[in-house]
Amino acid sequence: MKLEEMIMISVDDHAIEPREMFVNHFPASRLGEAPRVVTTDDGQDRWIFQGLELGAAGLNAVASWPKEEWNNDPVGYAEMRPGCYDVHDRVRDMDANGQLAGLCFPTFPGFAGTHLMNAPDKGLSNLVVSAYNDWHVEDWAGAHPGRFLPLGILPVWDVAASVAEVHRLNALGVRAVTFPEVPYVLGLPSFSTDHWDPVLAALNDVGMVLCFHIGGAFRLLQRPPEYSMDQHIILSPQLSAVAWTDVMVSGMLTRFPNLRIAMSEGGIGWIPFLLDRVDLHVSNQTWLGLDLGGMSGTEYFRKHFLGCFITNPSSLFLRERIGIEAIAWECDYPHSDSTWPKSPEVFLDECLKAGMDDKEIDMVSWQNACRFFGYEPFSTIERSQATVGSLRSRAKNVDTGPTSRNEFRRRFADAH
Secondary structure: OOHOOOOEEEEEEOOOOOOOOOOOOOOOHHHHHHOOEEEEEOOOOOEEOOEEOOOHHHHHOOOOHHHHHHHOOOOOOOOOOHHHOHHHHHHHHHHHHOOOEEEOOOOOOOOHHHHHHOOOHHHEEEEEEEHHHHHHHHHHHHHOOOOOOOOOOOOOOOOOHHHHHHHHHHHHHOOOOOOOOOOOOOOOOOOOOOHHHHHHHHHHHHOOOOOOOOOHHHHHOOOOOOOOHHHHHOOOOHHHHHHHHHHHHHHHHOOOOOOEEOOOOOOOOOOOHHHHHHHHHHHOHOOOOOOOOOOOOOHOOOOHHHEEEEOOOHHHHHHHHOOOOHEEEEEOOOOOOOOOOHHHHHHHHHHHOOOOOOHHHHHHHHHHHHHHHHHOOOOOOHHHHHHHHHHHOOOOOOOOOOOOHHHHHHHHHHOO
């Protein structure tokens, strides 16, 4: 496989929402009640909604910064690389990375939209969900057809509204929604109850993918007072095993057999051990009543799940155990774990060291994502224009070198 001939589709990137995103998508009579960006005296930008401060950027927007400048403090738009929040600059950055398309998770609403559930007026929060989804479909994904896999959020505090939003999103062509991986840590019912059945039935019926992004399950761990962000970043992917086990024992995929779940940014290192454990458990402990629809844990995983990784060199050696058809690549732009702007180099190096052939590389770099999310990459873009080499040839003027946050401030001031 030649690097220039690869096609790369990321199943996990992130959008830093622009401050004006609600102007064209919120009811005009209530626009003053929509989430808004407030700039603090120290120049940091924060989203405020119903008197609450929602998600901030911090490590979520460090693309191009020298690593010594990374921290978890909130940052302002002036300090960010424009590709974080401007969709046209994002596509240029994707071109420079040789990346054809990406699926982008939210930032200020939370990776699963759950930051909005803390606001007291839930009816107003429902309006925000719909407005966010309209912005994402029309202004973000719609600005460059074929370059994004649209991803919706749901008002998880309201089952009936969530069902309605699933059907509305389906009519808009959205093929995936993000959802809390362990809802019970938020005070919501678990998947072992029937609480979510109307939502799951709607997703099952329209064939929409559930994305479980890492992060929420970290609340399951009791951490010492001296807990650091390092622990969060290192351990969070491993807790995908908890979310997967919750789903498996809940019976939800027996009740709704067409559901598919992407374990977003969860890595794939935890999967082989857990498959071994579950296969043994199913064969030895049937008296406990665990029903996987007659499948082994391995068959169950490969039918319903997609393991998603940024860089997992050791685990690629175990691709046959996991199931090569159940693995997909992520870029994670503009987060600190991202391999941008050298994703093709990093990915291909890991694949070749693991002895992967061209067919396997294509499956992991783009084909599995297309199948799982029902995405047709060449419906709007010719295949010859979708390769790493072709995309990068269009982005020769894109500066991908280290750029300090102070330099971004200067450029932002000059542009405004």
